[in-house]
Amino acid sequence: MDKYIEMIRIRFLMMLAYRTNYYTGILIYSINIGAYYFLWSAIYGEKDAIEGMSVIQMSTYVAVAWMARAFYFNNIDREMAAEIKEGKVAVELIRPYNYLGMKTMQGLGEGIFRLFFFSVPGMVIVSFIFPLQFSADWTTWIFFAVSIILSFFINTQINLLTGITTFFLFNNTGLIRAKRVVIDLFSGLLIPISFFPLWAQDVLKFLPFQGISYVPSMIFTNSFSNNEAIQAIIMQGIWVLILIIPIQVLWIIAKKQLIIQGG
């Protein structure tokens, strides 16, 4: 376990080594939150509530969804693709650790870094500019914490899956991009799932994506009752377990037919 914790620390150091990325990140996220805030205020107009959500809940939803994204989002699929393409995966395989586990830890290191140096200060700044609503109920915060950790795992697992496909496709830049758009849309980052047409909501219930953004954001804005929140968190947990299966299967096949590119 020691080595995995050490990896989180190393990733932390690597994030610090690239400070410019960090500053531009803050800028991009603020622009996104601002744009969606004004878009939604325009849509709401004079109305008090749409689909049971008030304007304030909506702006809180937008802000928290983006700030949560900073935590669960990572580029390990792209990193894996690069490592496989350049043959660096050979070096990873001569180390006594689980490659996928190590990648997850790198993602976590990145996530924790952004949570403390990005999401939390970002949220404070955003709350000065836009009217947001924070829950005073500590159960909401606990639900939110559990839920966001699970959304990290679901998102990371989907990234691992996309990354492993590089072993078979050799060039999957397109797939990685498509995955990103699909997640942004179907996870409820851009539009809450409850705004989708009913049939689409039914379909999305059977997909893991809403566990990534919709669930933690709804919990944070108190749009879920306690019961709904618990159910949603259980669903997230089930998805984390289900996703282990395709990852392991693909990983075993990938290792068997692995070709190290470039000598």
Added chain:
Amino acid sequence: MNDAITVRNLKKEFKAYSSRSGLKGAFRDLLTRNYKIVPAVNNISFQVKQGEMVGYIGENGAGKSTTIKMLTGILTPTTGEVIVNGMNPHKDREKFVSTIGVVFGQRSQLWWDIAVQESFRLLKKVYKVSDEQYDSHMAHVIRTLDIEPLLDKPVRKLSLGQRMRCELAAALIHNPPLLFLDEPTIGLDVLVKLKIREFLKEINEKYNTTILLTTHDLSDIEALCERVVMLDEGKIIYDGALKSLKEKWGEGKEIEFQFLEDVTLNDLNRITASSEVKWEKDEKEAIFTAFAEDNDELISLLIAKVVADLKVKDINIKETSTEEIIRNIYDRGIS
């Protein structure tokens, strides 16, 4: 059984895809693709004892790296058996790799953006090395490789030679009984090469570390290895002592003479008529070269005869270099 490596009938085949020509061909490639099965490593067997230093040589594409990758558990063999350190490398990968060290000359295993010591620290945790072990062993490694001043620099700021020394140290953090070096001296200057060679010799003596080395620089092999395994087109074409390789394929000795007086080839042939010697003349510099069998008595006799009759300015005895021998073998095959 104290063999570090046992390889029996090892084979690795790759599918080599070929593209059809033209636009029509490109569309057909979308559906079905042509491929050939190419053996990269074809039925090789060898053994390496604990504490041996073995040079693994061959032309580009002969299958050296593929073998190393199978021995380190990265690639799965198509058929055949590999036992390294008493384990099957790809089956017990995680347990197995903590008993080996690997240096790939062309790939870095240090983390690019962070200081060298942070990489070391992570590797120390990864290999579960205790503090005492680390301090006693690594202090020595760091001193010998002279990398103390580099430890707090990020890897991307190191020169190739500096980085290579750090790579070597990183591969030795857990003091493995078996070390694989895949072209460790590629692109390095003479001083760094010497330092690395000396260091390898030292750890081999001190810890009885087995070392398997692939390189295109034969002086590395000459300096380090008593045994060489030579590979060509996926097959082993020679496995034995470096010395007997020289004796077997070395093409005698060359003795170069320069004379103070005018000499013709006829004179020389007359003088040495009794022994089996072939003379050649380099017109430009008036150097006469005698080709003789590698036999000490014959050569001393030859020199004595020449010196007795003619005034000599310079004599130079040359042995066929390993490089030439190996070039000959590659060119002509082993037959």
